[in-house]
Amino acid sequence: MLVIALVAIAGAGAFAIAASNRVKGSPAQTAAAYFDAWRRGNVSAMERLVFQPPADFSVRHRTLSDQLHVESLQLTPGQLRTTGEQAAEVPFSGVRRLADLGDWPFDSTLRLAVRERTWKVLWAPETLHPLLKDGGTLVLEEVETSAAELVTSEGDKIPNDSYAEAYLDPLKREFEHVNYGWSLVSKVPGRPDTTLLHREPEANVERTTLSRSVQAAAARALDGTEDSTIIVIRPSTGELLALADRLGESYSAVRDVFPPGSVFKTITAAALIKGGLDPAAQVGCPGTYQIPFHRPFSNDGEVDRGVVTFTDAFAYSCNTTFVEQATTRLTGEELSRTADEWGFGRPIATGIGGTCGTVPETDDLDMLGADVIGQGEVVTTPLCMAALAAAVQSGTWRSPRLLSEELVRRIDGTPHEDVQMDEGVVAALREMMTAVVDYGTASESGLPEGAAGKTGTAEVEGETPHAWFIGYRDDLAFCVFVRNGGSGRSVAVPIAARFFNGL
Template identity: 60%
Template sequence: MRRRRLIVVVGAVLAVIAAATFAVWASGGVEGSPAETAAAYFQAWEDGDVAAMSRLVDQPPADFRARHDAMSGALGVERLRLEPGEVRSTGEETAEVAFSGVRELEELGEWPFSGTLRLAVRAHAWKVLWQPDVLHPLLKDGGTVHLAEVFASPSELVTREGDKIPHNSYADAHLVPLRDDREDTEAIGWVLVAKAPGKPDQELLRAVPEAKSQKTTLARATQAAAARALDARTDAAIVAVQPSTGEILAVADRLRDNYSAFKDVFPPGSTFKVITAAALLSSGLGPGDRVPCPGTYTVPGHSVFRNDGEVARGTVSFIDAFAYSCNTTFIEQALGRLDGSDLRETAEQWGFGRPLPTGADGFCGKIEETDDPDQRAIDAIGQGTVMASPLCMASVAAAVQSGTWRSPRLVPERTARMLDGPAPDPVELDPGVVDGLRAMMRAVVDHGTAGGGGLPADLFGKTGTAEVPDGAPHAWFIGYRGDLAFCVFVRHGGSGGTAAVPIAARFLNGL
């Protein structure tokens, strides 16, 4: 239909000037007419027949084809529509035709333009006087037009509620890997830009996908409370996990020297006694059973181990030995009741030795199997070969709350699997062991090493102080309250009770 309209227009023009054409031809021997040449040129242009167009041009430039190819192929022109106006005489042997057109671009849609086709008699024939601005007025005086590829803005990460991540959340190191910057067609946009010497670039058309929001598992209020709890403390981290799902509710990570609360491991100190206690409960030791807590304990024929300050508490319940974090109790009971593989196998049930496919990577921890009594003794209190990430210890606390160890994640399950691979299967824990651990962790907050720390009354927890050779001890505190489990870690912070517990109190009281 469009070509028929063009033929109708050209036919009308021919009818109007037919008499004049005949007179010129008869008197001067000029071949054709401006209307015929213009109609043929516009038709060849619509058809993309550059060779036919070139034959109608007076002295076409050497780059005639290259310019048309650049305007059509390079810009992704799928179709060209032209609407010529009337032929207007501008002299005895000159004429012009104003026209409008629309280029349909593959990436940007319709791009309308207008121009003027000038004609003159050359060598007894009507020819097109071609200049680059016939292609487009912007090509005059050395101008160029380019189609540029641009990327859409990275996906905006939001909380589980769909809100923006709180400002100064200290979560950036773990959020950046989640941004969907993959170079696929949905992430790419296009812009058509005109350039001219001595002038600023002119943007003609733009088609860029809107930034998508990408949900994380972070809870806005929990993330804000974790971040504000660390405002006054550097080289520390808070990780909070939802026990019922494994979803990470908050990560405020201010660890220095590029350390990561998800991927780097540290001696967990007495927080690891949750694992040791689980192994001992499985061996038959009851929470209420009476056990000795001397100030020092000597492994027969080996090393001497001490409680903090060499405090001796006599004979106490296993619950209170846990609450007061009696090193000597745990070493004696572990060496007497567990063999060289029991502690490692229990730790593996609770996530140790496994990657944690959060969506931003992660690793739980590790422990070596040994038959050396000294090594087994120090491993039992969370030192020696035992290493854990803050994320790992948060998941340990979460497992006590729910009775099931779950691999933590920072994004929806499908996204985490796509980014990091499949998660380990959940592990159902022994209900009797879990019940015992709950009672023991409650005693820590009620009257043990976390007592009097300003913590909520319904909290369950465990402190940890891990000695390290390169500075002050690392301070730890793990716990849970309702469907929220957490780990506070202060690198080289000192005592868990004096450094980590106050941060946990600020965090929990800020919710």
């Protein structure tokens, strides 16, 4: 009996020793439990599976998720590998979805070992992400911009070398407000920072009325011609389709005024027609005409064309005809009032400012004679002359604009309402401007069929004259101006022809 008892006691002791040496769990079970807790964001459960976790274990996990704006985490364990009698590892891949940068994949390894007779996770910072090894940190940095981008009416980029930059660059400030982008940056002591993910801030995009194709054609038409500008307007809406400005010395095609020369005869003709002069009326076009008891005026080269129709006098740009007819039929007040009707008396609201010019009233016949042919005290902007051509084409004067009507109101104030022009005057001006291109001063110049216009050469004391050409074709109205360029026919008209050929 004693022997049996001793054997029983010995057996119980051996069982107790074996039970006390038994390892709890398995590496596969511990790894699965850890990944499951990590997916659920249960950091406390994760921490219980780690051997001697650092005091800031929970803080590290939560801080990384908060600072990087992690929205979700996917984990995909690989095949468990035994690395020793009581050691194993599980390679795994993960994808963190960052709210600001999208999916961010990574690969790491979960290491396990038996500690205190239990399978435990041997945690290190690189378990959370490999780039956290050796004191590395991951930082989400804001990238700030307040830039605005102006685009064409089609939403395209403004063509390069468009000659519109002087207007567009200052305009961008009207639309600047702060936007943010993001960069995810890895920082490891002793190494250069590494950008892992990046999202540029979105620029504030605003559409202008500029047409990509029209702006490009206008800019290329000016290539090689200094101190020049071409402005193109859509007559049916007043939209600026092109604003190419190469004027030097900080001159502006929309704000600075110049003597218009014979393009102003369009307004003088409007005043005379409204006053009763028929475009078919026979008028004299002598080489020189002297206002009785006042100064003389001459045609270019003192060309004497004898008696012609008023339309022909406009087509050939007879100074003498216009001086004689205007000084005998019009007053300075009537000329000024007509100019006001065709834009001079109305504010222009483009979104980039602008003015039309002035036609002062005068009782001096010498000054009136000079004014009616665009000399004297008359001054205007290329912008205003483009709007004049647009009004002839459409029969309605509209304030030209570079932005939507809503934005123009915000920046420049409420534009003047559209004004219907006298139908009879408009019809006559269209025929007269067509004659200029058909057989007058802009004929045989390469302009396309259907074009109409008026040339101008504005004298400048002591300097080369300014060259002008205004006109329209279909729903495009334009003004070409070359400061101190010379003759409108020889300098400005070819630019218009190049523009149309470039469309």
